[in-house]
Each structure stands twice: as structure tokens, then as C-alpha cells.
Amino acid sequence: MIGYLEGRIIQHESDGILLLAGSIGYEILLNPITLAQVTKDSSEEGVVSLYIYYHVTERQPKPVLIGFGTPEDKAFFQLFISVSAVGPMKAVKALTRPVGEIARAIEEKDVSFLAQLSGIGKRTAEKIIATLNGKVSGFIDSAAQISQTSPRPLDKSLEEISQQVEDVLVDQLGHSLASARRLIKEAFDRNPAIETAESLFDEIYQEGR
Structure with missing residues (x-):
């Protein structure tokens, strides 16, 4: 069973790559998002690493390797x-x-x-x-959530604010991860102009006042 491969791309296809790991070339299928990412990584660093899903069944007797970045x-x-x-x-x-x-x-x-x-x-x-x-x-990251709640583009400062508040809600105030993310989402829904962690906390807890 192959679970992880690291090597150099020696050929690109529309739906995957040929990865040289050691002295063996592996044909690996990739979804479009992962394909774009490994192509970028390969051009910048030369070596790419992939987590592999190994697929073989009676109906699909030829092994298929499907790669993922994480x-x-x-x-x-x-x-x-x-x-x-x-x-x-x-x-x-x-x-x-x-x-x-x-x-x-x-x-x-x-x-x-x-x-x-x-x-x-x-x-x-x-x-x-x-x-x-x-x-x-x-699997829902804070960037994906906030991008759906605010009409303006998400910048790094907003992402950091969201993460800070999420950490406090979960680690110090006892909320579940899902609950914390829901509260943050609802706060941005009500007030897209939030710019600081303090104003985000104020918006989250205004309903209880």
C-alpha cells in the first residue's frame, strides 16, 4: 500500500502528473486544485510531496494513485x-x-x-x-467562512482576528469549534465593518446584552 510519495515531477498531464520518486515513476491523478498547487511547488522548490489514496477493486483491477497536498x-x-x-x-x-x-x-x-x-x-x-x-x-477553514459572510475581500488582518477570537471561544470559553465558527459567521453577517478582535467579541455577545 502506498500512502505517501515525495519526488520530482517529470511529466504533466491534464488530470495528473508522473512523479519520479527514487528511481520509479508513479502516475498520480490529481484534482484541479491540487494539480495547480503541486505545479507551483515544483516550479518554486523542485520537490513535491503528496499523500496518496490507493484505489483498486475487482471492477478496477489496475491500481490508481490519487494524490493530495495534505x-x-x-x-x-x-x-x-x-x-x-x-x-x-x-x-x-x-x-x-x-x-x-x-x-x-x-x-x-x-x-x-x-x-x-x-x-x-x-x-x-x-x-x-x-x-x-x-x-x-x-474541514471548514475560517477563510472559507468569512469570505461568505463579508462583501469585502478577506485580508490577512481579518483572518488573524477571526482565528484569535475562535481560539478564545474554544480554549477559554468552552465553545465547540463548530459553535465558535457559527458565532463568528453570524457576527460578520450582522456587521461586515468589523476590523478588530474587540469589535468582533462585542458583536458576538451583543445578542446576550
Whole structure:
């Protein structure tokens, strides 16, 4: 079983790469987001590293290697393919948006967003939500959430503010991660002009005053 590979790209394809690891070349399928990232990494650093999902079945006897940039992306993929209408080959083509955004859409039951993914129509989107809603909140990053709550572009300072407040809500005030992120999202919904951690806390707790 192959779970991780590190090496140099010696050939690019439209849906993957040929990776030279040691003296062996591995054909690896990549979703569009990961393909763009490893192409960038390869041009900047020369060496790329990938977490591998090894796919082989009786119907698919030829092993297929599917690569991911992080263990979290691989874990999300494994949840994604647990949906009856989504197999590995379909899923790797469908992940045309960052994992955090797809997870957010699942948790918010956003059928229209999911239906726009490559090869995923309305019916499959509904099956994805029915199967995974409530199971993927941990994959939603703060940037994906705030980008949906504020009409202005997310800058680094807002991302840092959100993370600071999230840490305090979870570590010091006893909120769950999902609850903390929901409170932050609702605060930005009510007041997109928030610019400091203090004003974000004030907005979160104004409902209780």
C-alpha cells in the first residue's frame, strides 16, 4: 500500500502528473486544485510531496494513485467517496473548489454550489448533503467562512482576528469549534465593518446584552 510519495515531477498531464520518486515513476491523478498547487511547488522548490489514496477493486483491477497536498484533503476525499453516488474517479474530477468551501456548502445545505462541481448535478448534490451534513464541519477553514459572510475581500488582518477570537471561544470559553465558527459567521453577517478582535467579541455577545 502506498500512502505517501515525495519526488520530482517529470511529466504533466491534464488530470495528473508522473512523479519520479527514487528511481520509479508513479502516475498520480490529481484534482484541479491540487494539480495547480503541486505545479507551483515544483516550479518554486523542485520537490513535491503528496499523500496518496490507493484505489483498486475487482471492477478496477489496475491500481490508481490519487494524490493530495495534505492529510486533511485526503481525509475529506475519503468521506466524500462514502456517498453512494460518488466513487473515487468521479470525486477526483469533482473537487474543483477548495475542500473548505465544499465542506461549508455541505454544512449549509447549499445544493446549487455543489451542483456546479464537475460531474455533480442537483440529485447527486442532494445525496452528498444527505450523507455528509453534520460530518464535515471540521474541514471548514475560517477563510472559507468569512469570505461568505463579508462583501469585502478577506485580508490577512481579518483572518488573524477571526482565528484569535475562535481560539478564545474554544480554549477559554468552552465553545465547540463548530459553535465558535457559527458565532463568528453570524457576527460578520450582522456587521461586515468589523476590523478588530474587540469589535468582533462585542458583536458576538451583543445578542446576550
